[in-house]
Amino acid sequence: MIPLEHVIGLSAILFGIGVVGALTRRNLIVILMSIELMLNAANVAFIGFARNWAQMDGQVFVMMVITVAAAEVAVGLGIVISLFRNRDSVNVEDVSLLKW
Amino acid sequence: MIETIAFYFLSAVAIVSALGMVLNVRNTVAGAMSLVVTMIALSGVFVLLQAHLIAALQIMIYAGAIVVLFLFVVMLLNLRTDEFAPSRQPIVKFLGAALAIYVGIQFLGQIELGLPAAVETADDFGNYRMLARTLFTDYVLPFEMASLLLLAAIVGAVILAKRRVS
The missing domain is CATH 1.20.5 (Single alpha-helices involved in coiled-coils or other helix-helix interfaces)
Structure with missing residues (x-):
């Protein structure tokens, strides 16, 4: 049997990698992929807890997370396309109008 | 026993390919492919944790739909090579690596040891x-x-x- 601590450890490492990717990369598409990685890390924790206490609720929440991830990717990539059309770039440093 | 070995193997694959996605600063398509490998390895982890339907959904939705959408946009906008790679200054690289290690240690430090052992599940669980x-x-x-x-x-x-x- 896999110990719960190791499942949460895997989730924490993946979440850390996702945070660093979202903070350090400048390509908007890679930032969106890092956000997907963070959502997946949360899913791993949910599934681990669901197994440990034999409750189905965690797996239902994972389905909700997958739905939100799909919606987020559709809208996010729509924004990327319209950004590329207006600015000819997907570099986040070219989109700093709201930055003081 | 074989379950534990499979779990560590799949975890290692997931972590290495996630690092490959974040650290690959040249090729966006290769980054998306690394994300596919991460998703498939995680679906194997889900099978080991008795979430069979979620594992199938993970492959169909993440590896099948979401990453294909990413690849579609990358090829539509012709962004195959990442033209704005991260800064080459060593101090920025050093700070980035330090941040990565700090965030990882903080998250791992939050894990409480000695959690209760797994409850026995029925055969149809998941x-x-x-x-x-x-x-x-x-x-x-x-x-x-x-x-x-x-x-x-x-x-x-x-x-x-x-x-x-x-």
């Missing part, structure tokens, strides 16, 4: 029948709200990506 029973009784309102969210996302994505008429 199959579609049990998941559907929970989803359509206790969580039927969130389920309906998820369909509303998807509708809003479809409308939003079409409006955002539509070429302006005037």
Whole structure:
């Protein structure tokens, strides 16, 4: 049997990698992929807890997370396309109008 | 025993390919492919944790739909090579690596040791029948709200990506 601590450890490492990717990369598409990685890390924790206490609720929440991830990717990539059309770039440093 | 070995192997594959996605600063398509490998390895982890339906959904939705959407946009916009690689200054690289290690240690330090051992599960735990029973009784309102969210996302994505008429 896999110990719960190791499942949460895997989730924490993946979440850390996702945070660093979202903070350090400048390509908007890679930032969106890092956000997907963070959502997946949360899913791993949910599934681990669901197994440990034999409750189905965690797996239902994972389905909700997958739905939100799909919606987020559709809208996010729509924004990327319209950004590329207006600015000819997907570099986040070219989109700093709201930055003081 | 074989379960434990498979878990560590799949975890290692997931972590290495996730690092490959974040650290690959040249080729966006290769980064998306690394993300596919991460998703497939995680679906193997889900099978080991008795979430069989979620594992199938993970491959179909993440590896099948979401990453294909990413690749589609990368190729549509012709961004195969990442032209704005991260800064080459060594101090920035050093600070980035330090941040990565700090965030990882902070998250790992939050884990409480000595959690209760796993409860015994029935044979049908995690199959579609049990998941559907929970989803359509206790969580039927969130389920309906998820369909509303998807509708809003479809409308939003079409409006955002539509070429302006005037």
